[in-house]
Amino acid sequence: MVSQAKKLISRALGEASSRIKVSPEAADRLAEVATRSDARSLLKEGVVTVEPKRGNSRGRWRLLHEKKRNGRRRGQGKRRGPKSARMNERRQWINRVRNMRRFLNYLKHKGTIDSKTWRRLYLMVKGGYFESLSSLRAYMIQNHIIEGGR
Template structure:
């Protein structure tokens, strides 16, 4: 049986889409007989035709993501939106650079390439922001060693 007319009329009256109109399966014959808006209004009053509740977006995926973020996951630079410095801040960039330089400097001291006094001097230069990269530091140490010989 085709109830598309009744569904369309009910949707208009209820102010919802046709997909949200519910018709009682027990009373299909009564609904089929209803062909005017007045008939449909009567069926709505009797509870034979109703509007289904509105569906909202599921928060299940959000909840899972939120739990992961509480654990510190999905917080890396690849997940960050925004400009250059909101991904990796200037401070973080500085920390990464300084740590790499100090690690390299330690290696030179452990190998005995530089003296403890030179180590301290270069350490302070790193803190002062003299070197832009590990390559620049290596070059400086190479020149320092060549000068000594």
């Protein structure tokens, strides 16, 4: 009879029957429940209580993403897809070119290279002649535009 009453109460309150808890002292009063208003009155009296809803814990998710934020779990084994999927190729190109242009501007303002040499190298950078800043430096050292070393 208790389970039948619990079902009736759960329907009346619009809650799951597994969350309806009945105090053991008042178990005999459940037989009296016939209507929804009876169920609500038992809830008001405190004979019947409704447990709060339980959600899924975010703890594990939070820990994983905190580690990822701090640069962990980024090794070869975790990488999926091509390199371009992790960093856009166009964005890589933009970063590379900006870096080389910054270097050329630095050398020009420092007085290491004249504006004619700067223009020639600037256009070579724009044309994709150099793979990276290090290849630009190597070219400049090889052609005696700047001295070797740091």
